[in-house]
Amino acid sequence: MFNLTYSYRLQLNRQQEQTYSEWLETSRPVWNFALAERKDWYRSRSCPINTCSLHSEYIIPADAPRPTFARQCKALTSARQQNPFLQRAHSQMLQQVLRRMEKAFVSMWESGHGFPRFKKPGRMRSLLFPQLGKDPIQGNRVKLPGVGLVKMRMSRPIPDGFVVKQAQVVKKASGWYVLLTLQCDVDCPDIIPHGEALGIDVGLSHYLATSAGEIVPRPRFFGTLQRQLRSLQQRASRKKKGSNNWRKAHLKVARLHEHIRNTRRDFFWKLAHRLCDGVGMIFAENLNFKAWARGMFSKHTLDAAHGEFLHILKWVCWKRGVFYAEVKPDGTSQTCPNCGIHTGKKELSVRVHDCPECGYRTDRDVAAAQAIVKRGLAAVGHTVKMLGEGLSGRSPRTQESPSL
Structure with missing residues (x-):
């Protein structure tokens, strides 16, 4: 079924x-x-059986x-x-x-x-x-x-x-x-690994980076409309509770929340379909986004909604016949995707990957995405090259990010 x-x-x-x-x-x-x-x-x-509350x-x-x-x-x-x-x-x-x-x-x-x-x-x-x-x-x-x-x-x-x-x-x-x-009443077969592979690394500095060298900027869905939302909420708080003006004011707040959600999901669906173009496999990290939401960047993490995006991406991959899998996130930003050595922990302020062993230099998030796709290919035992193979001579993807 x-x-x-x-x-x-x-x-x-x-x-x-x-x-x-x-x-x-x-x-x-x-x-x-x-x-x-x-x-x-x-x-x-x-x-407790031997005590009672006072x-x-x-x-x-x-x-x-x-x-x-x-x-x-x-x-x-x-x-x-x-x-x-x-x-x-x-x-x-x-x-x-x-x-x-x-x-x-x-x-x-x-x-x-x-x-x-x-x-x-x-x-x-x-x-x-x-x-x-x-x-x-x-x-x-x-x-x-x-x-x-x-x-x-x-x-x-x-x-x-x-x-x-x-x-x-x-x-x-x-x-x-x-x-x-x-x-x-149909049986849908499982999708097997095939075609070119693409790795993605999500974050807050950029929304995501791919192993092909593309960097997608992070839209501020909630941040751009936060001032307008605060103004509407202040107006609603000054209305008499239960009055018609109170209901109208709260309806405006609810409509703005729904608009924010719709723009976010529209961006997710367009980006998920664009990532599936021309690839047969997509690999991502299996991250704990609940722990992210409890940190100091909780508002930005919830606004980015990476968990919802990966859920949509998984469905789009299945619908379009693209194999999707998640890999362990341990050490993806500390491993050189070119030679495979451990480069050590990087501070968040360091945004460039510079391998001291082989001299490979690229964006930090792009290097993490390339490490993710290599880890995913090793896990599935696949020998097909990843998209953008030949790291020193790769060319980034040129498609523009989906507009809101």
Whole structure:
């Protein structure tokens, strides 16, 4: 099975938008009640057996089962029979709220994510419908539960052979969107190493450098609009909370955040496609970007979003038949890519690689990218030359960086 997710913008009328807005507010107390139930159960088990807190304790019977997705779904079914407020919303949509709660706790246990938080009014922004009716796509319309046929902007057609399995309606600052999950019963073979190889080294001085000698400057997505964002946030803070002007001011802030995100992702997609032109393999470092984000350059690291870019690059490589792999980052900037000797640790202020053994001289980041691609070729056991082989006589790539 192969899955795709396509995003389309919806054109809801006033009645349809009001219905989905009410469903969002209906799902919010379901999330908060389920989270409070789980939180109280865990706190009742956190007290030592021989001592009690002087402030307060959560008294829950010792034989009370742990709240799970299945038990909370049964409780939700009973609550819907007695509460008319819950009967207005779609039953499967409310169950998906509980499933999202379960995934949040699993991510907390296994991936180290934070504890789930309670949702205040306006924080629920998506509705997930796991099942759709027969033939949900009719031209430029999609049939959604509760509202019927809705116009959408068909920015790209549905691929042949794919079936729509589920839909997620998302409310953003710029409007309503639907994420359609498409499924096709095909087997996709793994991509094997082939063709010319390219290594990339990401950083903050430049966004990335390639083993072919190309250096991509780092755009300041957040930095260029930080002053405008600060001004909008100051205006919003001076408005009376809950007033119409307060909502309008916060909507402007949200739209600017969405604009920053859109420009960043647009740059990522264009750069990823350009890197895949004319190569068969791409190698990158397996870095811990969470540790980067905790350093003194945390704002610049989060603005660069290297982790998101590598995730997009991996998908683009698979789509275009390019082999992608990550190598260990230890010592890539301390190894000469020409002769392979260890040159020692370089300070961050040193931006030129100058090998004392063979005399090879180039940009520090370019040398690291060349060391990465050689390490990747050695790992896959491939004998094809890397792009730009012959380091002393290589010629840099001349394509320009994608414009914003």
